[in-house]
Amino acid sequence: MNQFVLAAMITGTVFAGFMGAQLAPIAAASSSNVATPAADADDDQISPYPVVIELFTSQGCSSCPPADMLAERLAKDDSLLVITRPVTYWDRLGWKDSLARPENTNLQRAYASKGNEGSGVYTPQIVVNGVDGAVGSREGDIRSLVRLTRKSGPTIETENNARGELIVTIDGKSDFMAGVSLVALSSSETVRIGRGENGGRTLHYTNVVKSERNLGSWRGQPARFVIATEHLNVNGADKYAVILQRPGAGPIVGAKLLDI
Secondary structure, three states: OOOOOOOOEOOOOOOOOOOOOEEOOOOEOOOOOOOOOOOOOOOOOOOOOOEEEEEEEOOOOOOOHHHHHHHHHHOOOOOEEEEEEEOOOOHHHOOOOOOOOHHHHHHHHHHHOOOOOOOOOEEOEEEEOOOEEEEOOOHHHHHHHHHOOOOOOOEEEEEEOOOOOEEEEEEOOOOOOEEEEEEEEEEEEEEEOOOOOOOOOEEEEEEEEEEEEEEEEEOOOOEEEEEOHHHHOOOOOOEEEEEEEOOOOOOEEEEEEOOO
């Protein structure tokens, strides 16, 4: 893993790129004709929801600590929602990632199958709003993708009812369906790495996924979702976000960090 070797692509083509990232030895899709999301005509329009930045990282990846530190800086920007998703496929190198979830690995593979810009199964990788990706330590590339994201989308509002439940109201119109999920996050994790490429290091992680719960579907019409109090009491989590994402690991069309 100290050598930078590209994964075999589904198309069978091996190409150079993503230097400084570590790629898993499993298939990942690529595309030579990638449609970049177009920005709205009014570049100064304020987005009703933050742009979602998903970092795929691993404690067993020696290229990942710079991306982990970048995620911490990006999380200070209120226009961004940073979500750290540790993956499992580097566990075989002698250190089992204590924060990794198979669901994170599966999501990254699903994104890779789309063949969007920066697609692949490698670490560190950042995917912006569930569409295009970049090496997770390349801040300039990531901010360029953020600038190209659409600035329109449904609004998400929250309030508590008399029983203490959280009511999430989604308002907006569209001709597509999106899944609505509740993501539980740990705002800060510090891990002492005992073995592997980062052995002996103490690494820090920001907004690590602890659990995800499906709340239902949004079908382009005003809708309300009820979150029970026990679902806002996930072990190890101190932040919660609602994410609207089109089916099959499609684009993220809305997000809100809950104020609870």
